Amino acid sequence: MGKKIKIGGLISGTGTNMDAIIKACDEGKINGEVIFVGSDNSDAKGLKKAEKKRIPTFVVNYAEIMKNFKHAPEDHFFPDDFDFEDIKIKQSLLNKETDILKVSTFIETRAIAEAALIEQMKAYPFDLLVLAGFMRNLTPYFIDRVNTTPGKPRIMNIHPALLPSFPGVDGYGDTFRYGCKVGGCTVHFIDYGEDSGPIIGQRTFPISDKDTIDTIKQKGLALEYQLFPECIQLYAQDRLACVKMTYTNDTGDISQRTVVKISQE
């Protein structure tokens, strides 16, 4: 067995996925160890759970940063390496039609928060960063500072729907309201878009007339706790490769997509 990978985690809430990952590391199902758990929210229950296991934690209070910025934008200093134009070009989270003030405020407040995250994470060099119920979109500012080797992304997210259906904040709710007959969860590397990065793994469950949002969530979470550790273990085994694929359709249109290839053990 190779060297254990060092895993950092970001959470916003209950942190049950983070817990499942920590447990999988303890049980040897992931050849790795969780070296920190950070959050944008000081009330995140998952922080206490990590602390109980003596895992270092930190908080970058996004809500406070955004509130302070709104009241006194002139008091804020941007990180030295902040390049607004570069981020604006790469930023695909926001509709380009959205008004420029909104885009600027989003990019600027996030850069301040993300610089603080990066500062906190410096103390814990990691191989892989997992977003385990982290409910903030990360901008190219942050992503570029973590993904420093081209073609080797190292931020993994779990999403409560079968992407590319139902990106956003309420995957299980959206699945239920649409009347889907199957639901699922997806683990993917993140890119500059919203829940649009290369897919590593997916699991599905059936939905019947008897299901409610709550039962759908329960079924989905049970699968998340299996899928996320499995995908992290594939990363630990160095079995994931991101490959740029080119497709030509019947009318000759060419499209490109980065796809994750999983090699045999």
Ligand code: GAR
């Ligand atoms: C999970 O269902 C996860 O898939 C979802 O939040 C929940 C977190 O639960 N993530 C997202 O919606 C990300 N957009 P947890 O804090 O108990 O792991």
